[in-house]
Amino acid sequence: MTYDMVIRGGTVVTAADVARCDVAVRDGRIAALGEDLAGAVADGGRVVDAAGKLVLPGGIDSHCHIEQLSASGFMTADDFWSATVSAAFGGTTTVIPFAAQHRGQSLRTVVEEYHDRAGPKAVIDYAFHLIISDATPQVLGQELPGLIRDGYTSFKVYMTYELLRLDDYSLLNVLALARREGAMVMVHAENHEMIQWLTDRLLEAGNYQAKFHAISHAALAEGEATGRVISLSELMDVPILVVHVSTERAAVAIREARDRGLRVYGETCPQYFFLTAEDLDLHGAEGTKFCCSPPPRDEADHEAMWRGVVNDTFQVVSSDHAPYRFDSSGKLAHGPDPDFKHVANGIPGIEVRLPLLFSEGVGTGRIDLQRFVELSSTNAARLYGLEDRKGSIKVGADADLAIWDPDLEVTISIDMLHDNMDYTPYEGRRVKGWPVFVTSRGRVVVEDGELKVERGSGEFLPCELPRLAEPLGQSVREMDPGRNFGARLMPDREAS
Secondary structure (H helix, E strand, O other): OOOOEEEEEEEEEOOEEEEEEEEEEOEEEEEEOOOOOOEEEEEEEEEEEOOOOEEEEEEEEEEOOOOEEEOOEEOOOOOOOHHHHHHHHOEEEEEEEEOOOOOOOOOOHHHHHHHHHOOOOOOEEOOOOOOOOOOOOOHHHHHHHHHHOOOOOEEEEOOOOOOOOHHHHHHHHHHHHHHHHHOEEEEOOOOHHHHHHHHHHHHHHHOOOHHHHHHHHHHHHHHHHHHHHHEEEEEEEOEEEOOOOHHHHHHHHHHHHHHOOEEEEEOOOOHHHEEEEHHHHHOOOHHHHHHHHOOOHHHHHHHHHHHHHHHHHHHHOOOHHHHHHHHOOOOOOOOOOOHHHHOOOOOOOOOOOOOOHHHHOOOOOOOOHHHHHEEEEHHHHHOOOOOOOOOOOOOOOOEEEEEEEEEEEEEOOOHOOOOOOOOOOOOOOOEEEEEEEEEOEEEEEEEEEOOOOOOOOOOOOOOOOOOOOOOOOOHHHHHOOOHHHHOOOOHHHHHH
């Protein structure tokens, strides 16, 4: 038996194990794990020396906005070329961005448009979540069930933003469909009315600067909405994932739900470990660079996010990469001194997601290597139906690998990143640990600081239905007759 490539002598890390061994690759997949495999490399193959380095599964960034037009009319700065190149240089080999439906659009048409954008440009593999902003009978009755069965098994809903949000009744309809079809629902949880009321009062008083964005998106608004959507999911007995959690209150609500046995999952992002509301309080319009929703919070919330990473409140750490340049195409589209309500919401981070988490998570001892792999890759594969191919180093899986130099120190700067941005919110931050060699399906993507693959060489990944825990047992329902009542009105997928 011969191999196309052997990565020799590295420390191989999965979510379960750490072992010193070789990794052999054949036909784009992992063919063997063991000792002394380099002698079986085929003619024309190669041996990669990973001695002294870590061999990790390629990262999965399961929350990023790429070549996406926002509901407010802002186009992200990164297309599928620049975003996937940037992701690869940061050790990420799979991205799951959003095919975003706006009101009045056909979901099928939206998906076709995003394939047209991604196919000719992406250099690593990709799947799509859907964004559901128009939960019409046509969408819920025909388009969405068909797309789920075609491999688009997760979708995001919003509880805020006037042009995207769904009311609770519509959310229940979406959750009912997700239960019937076995799909995963991602939720942007903030109380829209709280945010709108605070925004109106602030602007009426002449408080328009970027720092007031953080005040308008109060921590209480996130906490309330998180608790509410957990209750809706409990009524329907359906899994949900609350995305980009930023506050202790929201994290506690997720932790308590999980302790009660509910299938509630959580995601947070690097900006909620490193940035604060004070970053928005800069001279002139500089603070708009840090405007995202939810906004950065404070040091106490930072510590709450780290606790959530440690105690399994959060299963994934994603970038929520939403890049808008600091010019008239993005943050300053409404002039050089815009009010916070009209600033494009989002910050870049697709390339630095993993180095930031590695440096401040593993490097400080907050988490071990296995937990890093869970948060950065394995859990996303499991939640979004990719676990047979992605997220782990195992025989038969795609050879998506990242060799990390754990001692390499890098000072983050916009000049060394590969996205299409003109700033990074992490400028000058020093991290220790960086990927130096990256493969995707056995293809060398990044080596010696250079891109080695062609534009459009990434592949689309249809997703399976996530294989999660079974619903709550009948004995629990009998203890509280009102619990899961909505679910009991719905047929199971097998019966539908």
